[in-house]
Amino acid sequence: MHIFKFIRPTDAAAAIAAAAQSKTAQQGADVRFMGGGTTLIDLMKLNVETPDRVLDINRLPLDKIEATPDGGVKIGATVRNSDLAHHPKVQKDYLVLSQAILNGASAQIRNMATVGGNLLQRTRCVYFRDTAMSCNKREPGSGCPAIIGHNRTLAILGTSEHCIATNPSDMSVAMAALEATIYVQGPKGSRAIPFADFHLLPGNTPHRETVLDPGDLITHVTLPPPVVGSKQLYLKLRDRASYEFALVSAAVVLTIASGRITRARIALGGVGTKPWRSPEAEGVLTGKTANEATFRQAAEAALHGAKPQSENGFKIELAKRCLTYALRTAAAS
Numbered sequence: 001m002h003i004f005k006f007i008r009p010t011d012a013a014a015a016i017a018a019a020a021q022s023k024t025a026q027q028g029a030d031v032r033f034m035g036g037g038t039t040l041i042d043l044m045k046l047n048v049e050t051p052d053r054v055l056d057i058n059r060l061p062l063d064k065i066e067a068t069p070d071g072g073v074k075i076g077a078t079v080r081n082s083d084l085a086h087h088p089k090v091q092k093d094y095l096v097l098s099q100a101i102l103n104g105a106s107a108q109i110r111n112m113a114t115v116g117g118n119l120l121q122r123t124r125c126v127y128f129r130d131t132a133m134s135c136n137k138r139e140p141g142s143g144c145p146a147i148i149g150h151n152r153t154l155a156i157l158g159t160s161e162h163c164i165a166t167n168p169s170d171m172s173v174a175m176a177a178l179e180a181t182i183y184v185q186g187p188k189g190s191r192a193i194p195f196a197d198f199h200l201l202p203g204n205t206p207h208r209e210t211v212l213d214p215g216d217l218i219t220h221v222t223l224p225p226p227v228v229g230s231k232q233l234y235l236k237l238r239d240r241a242s243y244e245f246a247l248v249s250a251a252v253v254l255t256i257a258s259g260r261i262t263r264a265r266i267a268l269g270g271v272g273t274k275p276w277r278s279p280e281a282e283g284v285l286t287g288k289t290a291n292e293a294t295f296r297q298a299a300e301a302a303l304h305g306a307k308p309q310s311e312n313g314f315k316i317e318l319a320k321r322c323l324t325y326a327l328r329t330a331a332a333s
Contacts, residue, residue, distance in 0.1 A: 002050035008059055012185055012217060015055050020187040020215030033057050033217060035078050035114030038105075039121050047131050048138060062116075062219055065089070071225035077116030077218045081171065082107065084115060093226035096251050099234035100174035106243050116218040119172060119182065119198070120210065123165035124245055126150060136162045136206045144206075152311040153247065156319075158273035159307055163206030166270060167199065168245050173269035174234055176277045177251035178223050186216035199274035209274075227263060230255050233330040236269070237322050246270035248319045250326040254285070261285045261294070261331075268302060271319050278302040281323065295327040296320070 009015035019031045032051040034040055035058060043049040062076040065087050073089055084090055085101035101110065127133045127146050134142035144163050146154055155166040172195075180195040199210055212218075236249040249269035255262045264285035268276040281302035288294040299320040306316050 001044050002047060002052075004044075004051055005053045006056065007053055008056045010059070012060055012062075012219065015057055015060065016185055016187060016215050016217050018053065018055055019217065031055065031214070033116070035117040036080070036109075036112035037117075038109050038113045039117060043122065043129070046129055048129055057116075057217070068222060073223045075115055075221045075223070077220055078114045080111060081105075081113045081115070081118060082110040085110065094174075094178060094223055094232070096177060096232035096234045096253060097171070097174040097223075099232075100170040100236075100249075100251060103234060103236045103249075104170035115171070115221060118169055119175075119218060119221075120212075121167075121169045121172075122209070124168050125154060125165040128165060136202075137165060137209075138207070140205070140207050147309060150311065151309040153245070153270075154309065154312060155271060155273045156306040156308050156312060156315050157268070157271050157276050157303075158201045160202045160204070160206070160273075162204060163202035163273065164309060165202070165206070165273060166245075167272060167274045169275060170234070170236065170246065170249060170269060172199075172275040173249055173267045174251045175221070175223075176267035176275040177253050177265045179265065181222045181224075182218060183220050183222070184212065184216050185219050186213060188213070190219075195275075196277055202273050227253070227255055230263070231330040231333050233326050233333070235322055235326040235329070237318060248315060248322045250319075250323045252323075252326045252330045254290075254327070254330050256290050256331060259289055261288055261290050264298075266298070266302065266323070268319060268323065271303075271306070271315055280304060285327075290327075290331045292324070292328065295324045295331075298327065299323040 030052045033055050062078040064076045066074045081101050085098045091098045128135045154164045182193045231254045233252045236246045238244040246269045251267040253265040264282045266278045266281040281298040284298040284301045
């Protein structure tokens with residue numbers, strides 16, 4: 001492991017000032033914030049991440065879950081995943097989020113992992129995690145061997161010729177469907193980022209995964225007021241029943257009146273280079289009768305334009321079936 005300096009800032013301003021001294025804009029190069037460390041420490045052990053300074057933010061007042069005046073919820077960046085999943089308001093009004101978190105990792109990891117860290121969780125692509133291999137995420141311009149190599153678990157949506165790595169977060173898929181907003185403080189001040197704008201597609205710059213700049217600190221996330229009577233479900237398909245990343249997952253939030261879908265929010269996991277919101281599927285569903293034909297039509301729309309690689313073509317049909325089943329189950333709940 002690369003030698004680093006461990007710092008415990010006394011407040012958010014001190015943390016931001018320390019992180020803003022980064023020597024490079026490349027994500028994770030020389031300064032990193034640490035919450036639970038469940039991803040960061042793993043990557044440091046592999047020398048994928050080699051920060052010179054690690055800033056522990058656990059002593060900052062960012063660990064609360066609070067109702068907002070409009071009826072939504074505010075979630076601090078260092079809230080542990082397990083606390084969020086089991087919070088009464090989340091289980092009552094944002095069930096899809098609770099289900100997504102409880103489908104991720106193990107209980108021990110959920111007890112450590114934080115909301116902010118989960119939003120920044122990095123890919124499990126084997127080439128990214130092996131420093132003996134080239135990888136455009138680690139070393140821009142070095143190539144993407146996954147395209148012609150082992151790619152069974154990798155992305156089929158949002159890919160580019162430079163990267164096909166999959167975003168691994170379950171929590172983020174649910175937050176995409178719930179239309180969360182991410183709040184950030186940085187050297188240039190504070191800003192609110194709609195969830196859909198937070199993660200970046202790889203394009204020509206796969207090493208840049210979010211819109212965060214050096215020194216930017218996620219302080220909290222808000223969820224809008226729940227839609228009365230909405231039906232929610234998170235469905236995850238994986239190779240084994242526990243402690244495994246999704247091959248395909250679907251987060252579904254539906255409102256149905258008199259047998260017709262009046263509102264739909266759909267997001268997919270395991271198939272995209274970022275948490276994959278599908279306005280195409282939502283457009284198909286809205287105003288239509290809640291039946292099998294409509295659900296399948298929405299699934300077809302969600303996977304339109306998918307680009308499979310040599311080993312993951314099965315994900316197209318698997319994702320369609322996953323979303324269709326999730327819609328059917330949610331509608332019947």
